[in-house]
Amino acid sequence: MYFVLSKTVGKLFLLPNFFFLIGILGLALLITRYSRFGNRLVLGAFGALVICGLLPIGAAMLMPLENRYPVWSLTPEAPTGIVVLGGGIDEYLSEERGETIPDKRFTRIITAAKLARRYSDARVIYTGGSSNLTGNNIREADYAAQAFEDLGISKSRIEIERDARNTAENAVLAKAMASPKQGERWLLVTSAYHMPRSIELFRKVRFVVEPVPTDWQTGAKAFWRLDPLKRLGQLKIASREWIGLAVLWITGNAIFTAPW
DSSP, X not given: OHHHHHHTHHHHTSHHHHHHHHHHHHHHHTTSTTHHHHHHHXXXXXXXXXXXXXXXXXXXXXXXXXXXXXXXXXXXXXOSEEEEESOSBOHHXXXXXXXXXXXXXXXXXXXXXXXXXXXXXXXXXXXXXXXXXXXXXXXXXXXHHHHHHHTXXXXXXXXXXXXXXXXXHHHHHHHHHHOOOTTOOEEEEEEGGGHHHHHHHHHHTTOOOEEEEEOOOOOTTTTTOOOHHHHHHHHHHHHHHHHHHHHHHHTTOOSSOOOO
């Protein structure tokens, strides 16, 4: 049920989507006796989109998420394994074109490949199924091993988990595959903005991981750079993460707890 709600109602509350929906509602009301109210909704939705496109509101919402965990430093001691969360491959284009097509979050795979080269004995687990609500057999994980091989990591090293539909399932299924034991060190690779929610979900299933954030979207020098479409994209990402954290809090889970 949570998965269905997140892919339906949850998407409507992502701020750019919500403003767009309010605007559509306003347009529909223009041909009714509530046209005055509809006009206000249209103007309000348009104004909100313009303001969020001109001001770095999305970046301001992302920064506390991205700065939650510091850049991970290489250690002399090799980790037992590396878990990389899916999201870096466009599975639909990959199937259509017959080759692995990177998504905007492909940095996750690049970072994991660098770690795999540095720690040649570490296990590498890639977890990422289909997040499509209707459910289909196209899974980004099916293209992950080839992506790693293209980056110089043998396919034989990559352990593929292809059934997880969201981050909560990533945590459960990655733990089942890793079977972590006392004293082992496991790294978790995902986008910096996604790391706080991921850590809480891994903590929930008692899978101890060290955060290795990557794929940063914000920075001090780029904060005021005028790019309306990018700013709206940041707002969408930030609202998704904050809604996810709010759901964790409402369901009795801590958020922004201290690192392990």
